[in-house]
Amino acid sequence: MSTTMTTYAGDTAIILTEAELGPYVTHASTRRWLTGPGLPSDSGVLSFAELCREGLRTVADSTGDPDGRLAAELRDQLVIGGLLGPGGLETESVLLDGATGEVSTTHFLHDRPDLMGRRPLAPSLRTLVRFAEATDELAGLRGQFASYVGRYGPQAVAEASRHLLAVFEEGTDGEPAPLWKMAALIRPLALVAGRAGASGLALDLPPRLLDQEFGQGRVARFEDVDFPATLTHEPTRRFLREVGLPEEGYLFSLDIDVPLRTLAEYCADENLTTELPSRADHLIRIGPLVEDNSLLVDGETGAVLNWSEPEARLFPLNTDVSTLAFTLWLLHREQAIDEESGHELTTGTYDQLAMTMLQVLSTVDPTGTRAGRNGRHYWTEVFQDEASGVLESVGGVR
Incomplete structure (x- = not known):
């Protein structure tokens, strides 16, 4: 047929x-x-x-x-x-x-x-069909969401969320299915950061966004003395000085007890005998990820990478430190929204939530969800493992 x-x-x-x-x-x-x-x-x-x-x-x-x-x-x-x-x-x-x-x-x-x-x-x-069209219009900032073009920040997020939720509530007696509720709460989060390029990075985060989300004193900012000489990418240096990164993120923590080290220095200090990639003295270790993975920044380009110590391999993680910060903010914001809703977002529908989160991340930072040549990607695997019930801890490094 x-x-x-x-x-x-x-x-x-x-x-x-x-x-x-x-x-x-x-x-x-x-x-x-x-x-x-x-x-x-x-x-x-x-x-x-x-x-x-x-x-x-x-x-x-x-x-x-x-x-x-x-x-x-x-x-x-x-x-x-x-x-x-x-x-x-x-x-x-x-x-x-x-x-x-x-x-x-x-x-x-x-x-x-x-x-x-x-x-x-x-x-x-x-x-x-109406719900799908509204969701597409938000993603493309067209149709009923065309007025959001060029508007970024927490206020734009809140207004777009209310707008989309109103669409979903109409015709469903105020009770849309969980997928649409989480879409209204999560998808507008992509509007929090600008794309004007003023920072020299992929995203222009609103001032104090991370402080407001993670709390005062929980966002680390670095000084020039903390940077290895091979960290020459100025937009990355400026971001780490002025904006910073959360000390504790989702399955991630910063190295804050010592100055930032290159991967070569880190492996030497920790007596690791793993084979190092080329240019290991230009790869700066920012902190650990789960299961013997490390978060690195390429000192010349600003690209953010995942170093798997057991495999001695590099994988793309985020486009740069601005999209890394957005990813950590997104994960923390989702947890806060879920708690505020009485865990409505994750009760029996975490797989749909994981899909929604990955869609937001792919909109803001395609590198954040684009698998490498071997089909692997850290954030995608984290979300999928959560959805499968493999990971039980939320937040912090196991």
Whole structure:
């Protein structure tokens, strides 16, 4: 079964025919939507590529479920697409109830269909499309969020958050699904820092942002005497002097008891016999990460790297110290928001929160979520491990 791609007013939509809907969709307004406006073919939030490839099919058809272990409430749900994470990869399957028009999500567990469940997403396709469009407009600062172009800082974040939440609450009796609540609280955080380049780095952080978030006296600033001679990248030196970094971050802490050392000096002082990378005397160790990893700054370029001591390998971490500071601020802000909400963000939906956080980070700093040639990346692995329940500690270095 194939669907139709229809172009109108410059947009392309996925349209189904009455025959394709067949007995699958009996809900009248949902049938009208699928044969009329249809579903967006280009969205940063949703993908309906599977619907184009496979047509309408049930969860039972998708799993096979030879042993009948699939829950009855899932069997006749229709698989129509997926939620998109960073890099355009699908994270969860989007389901449509053909009888009620309600939309939900599930993780396919082909080996254990008895463990599969549903999570609410939207009361209708119309609402789902509207929510996805609003989220895309915020990411692109267009449409109803066009007025935020050039506006950055905590006030812009707060206003955009209220704006997006109001969109999500409309039509859901004030109770949007958890994914949209966390989107309204987390996605606007990308607006906290400017991109004008005044600092010479990727981001221009608002004055005292880190002090306000981590607390007075918990942000370390350095003096020129603390810098190795090979730290010659002036925007990095200025940032570390004037803005600083939090002494304790998410699975990270600063080396504050001694002047900053090059990787070569650090390994010599700690009697480490690991093989060093080239230019080890130009790589400045800022502090430890978890599991024998170190955070480094390239003294010439300002790039922020992850040094794996067991593997004796370098991996990209952040574009520079400004995006590193943003990442640490983002993680701390999420924890504070979660506590303020009574842990509503992380109760049974941490995988969706991890996806949302990675999307924000990829918007502000693509290096922060771009895997290296071997497919690994520190922040991505941290989020994914949290979502899988591998890490139990939050904050500090284990």
